[in-house]
Amino acid sequence: MKRTVGALLRKELLVELRTLESIPGMSLFAVSTLVVFHFALQRSTVDGDLAAGVLWVTLLFAAMLGLNRLFVADAEQGGFDGFLLAPVDRTAMLLAKSLALLTYLIVLEIVAVPAFALLLLGPPLGPALPGLLAVLALADVGLAIIGTLIAALAVQTRARDLLGPLLALPLLVPIVIAGARATAPLLSVGHTGALSGRWLALLALYDLVFGLIAYAVFDFLLED
């Protein structure tokens, strides 16, 4: 299993490195969205609830771009069939794709969070960073698992570009709510609020539940 996941993940990252179809698009989209927020909100800085909302909405829609492209190369170039013909545990693909999407999200956030701090955030980012990283890590795991599950389902349909976001959004909204609620106190002026264990626990629980669901159903999604 480890060898198969390694092979799939290596292939995934190599293809992305050659095509640059996901990560640059996601990052550019996030930065552009933050610029649009900067002008649309008609204020030079944001903090607290508003800052958290802007950050999470931007990350969510940027993640959608990566999610939609996740299985396209496999579906269009027959990589799916090549994998299905191999005598391997099909859960390996769930793990490898989730890890690939997780990698894309981490790179996205390395670009988007400093851009957010530069363009919009009022309070300094430094004191909020440790807590923000913890929230992002838990949210990213959920985004990666649910994103992979939905992408695998959508790619087998003709309207995959529409269906992917339509199916994913309702499932990802709880992550955005928990992420924004957990982040808001960290981004308030004076960094007054503490990191809420309740929202972190909710994110962890959501990750666990969808991890188990994905493990249980992924095989069936790949079947004819």
Place this chain on the structure above:
Amino acid sequence: MIELEALVRRYGEREALSDVSLSLATGQTLVVFGPNGAGKTTLLRVLSTLLRPHSGRVTVLDRQLPQDAWAVRGRVGLLGHEPLLYRELSARENLRFHARLHDLDSARVEELLAAVALTERADEPLKSLSRGMVQRAAIARATLHDPELLLLDEPYANLDPTAIDLVAPLIGAESGRTRVLSSHDPASGLAQADVVLGLRAGRAVLVKAAGEVEHQEIAGLYR
């Protein structure tokens, strides 16, 4: 090796394969003839475990499909219309990827690259290679794991006569493997066949030992 009894496979309401029955022994070659849309590719995909039969009995490598599909995967090599390779990756990277999926070492990859005469251009992205070269890479991919059963969908498409000779030890009769091969060429198809299957609109209209088949019967499938 392969036993089909009243195999039916549908796409929606349309029956792509209707009531197909035949038998093929180990080491034999079945050649499937039929016009476009007759069901040749669907048959190969059912035998490869990629498509489930909707009814009938399908036994491949002495295992029942779809129940025992897991035991058949890895023992079958499929060469379809698509090479099942990533265009952005090189032939070597693609084959190494498949070698890892089949738990093979990289020495086997180099052996296959040499066998299809791609060693020198093995590090170029597939998208920069000619269709014939991509087809040779696909043949290397399909035979990498030394499959017992080869499923070949018009395998010589895009290959020049030299390349056809080059890949003969891998996918030709001399490979010694059991083969199911789709073809539109009666002369070369019949020369390779032990058993002939003629499909028209998903129905098996011709199932005979190759020695009993006349060229006109094959030509009649296309009228």
